[in-house]
Amino acid sequence: xxxxxxxxxxxxxAELEKDYLELSGFEVEIENDGTEGLERxxxxxxxxxxxxxxxxxxxxxxxxxxxxxxxxxxxxxVSAKKEDIDxxxxxxxxxxxYITKPFSPSExxxxxxxxxxxxxxxxxxxxxxxxIIEIRGLKIDKTARRVWVNGEEKNFTTKEFxxxxxxxxxxxxxxxxxxxxxxxxxxxxxxxxxTVTVHIKKIREKIEFNTAKPQYIETIWGVGYRFKV
Ligand code: CA
Numbered sequence: 001x002x003x004x005x006x007x008x009x010x011x012x013x014a015e016l017e018k019d020y021l022e023l024s025g026f027e028v029e030i031e032n033d034g035t036e037g038l039e040r041x042x043x044x045x046x047x048x049x050x051x052x053x054x055x056x057x058x059x060x061x062x063x064x065x066x067x068x069x070x071x072x073x074x075x076x077x078v079s080a081k082k083e084d085i086d087x088x089x090x091x092x093x094x095x096x097x098y099i100t101k102p103f104s105p106s107e108x109x110x111x112x113x114x115x116x117x118x119x120x121x122x123x124x125x126x127x128x129x130x131x132i133i134e135i136r137g138l139k140i141d142k143t144a145r146r147v148w149v150n151g152e153e154k155n156f157t158t159k160e161f162x163x164x165x166x167x168x169x170x171x172x173x174x175x176x177x178x179x180x181x182x183x184x185x186x187x188x189x190x191x192x193x194x195t196v197t198v199h200i201k202k203i204r205e206k207i208e209f210n211t212a213k214p215q216y217i218e219t220i221w222g223v224g225y226r227f228k229v
Pocket of ligand 1: 008054
């Protein structure tokens with residue numbers, strides 16, 4: 001649920017905004033004083049700020065300026081005077097939207113939703129893409145630790161996933177069972193190289209069409225295993 005902070009000294013306006021936003025499913029906090037509002041905005045986790053311009057303590061101009069040095073969440077500025085809105089636009093303090101009082105609460109809610117959606121897209125696009133290995137019909141998402149075989153997701157245990165990923169990342173390289181055991185299982189693990197054989201069998205049952213004729217993990221008799229590309 002998105003959390004919104006309203007910094008507004010006119011309580012009736014603040015309450016009206018709060019009511020409408022809560023009806024739309026937002027969690028809303030009100031702060032009447034500018035200085036305390038800035039303090040909370042900086043120290044708590046909000047998703048959007050609705051900021052009045054004329055406030056006791058620190059005014060909206062200053063809150064916007066100081067807040068923007070630290071955080072990127074959307075700011076909607078509210079003012080009774082259109083001239084003030086023009087002024088703050090001109091100052092380039094980094095507010096995302098401006099609303100003149102009196103305003104329609106439903107329009108304010110629509111703008112809040114639009115800015116939150118835009119911000120989420122922005123944040124989402126900033127994330128690095130998942131690290132994916134794709135070999136023929138096999139898709140391994142290393143970031144999400146998920147595996148698909150011809151589009152169908154298969155469930156892997158941690159060690160099965162680690163072993164499959166390790167082999168797939170080193171195609172055409174033959175590893176002995178000892179090497180694989182040392183790579184995948186930590187020193188404290190109880191077990192021996194027979195564990196590797198058991199895990200290879202389980203992986204094959206999940207990824208191979210015909211386990212008797214594996215197309216991904218080949219057995220190199222007397223040596224170990226190789227991932228075929
Ligand atoms: Ca005010």
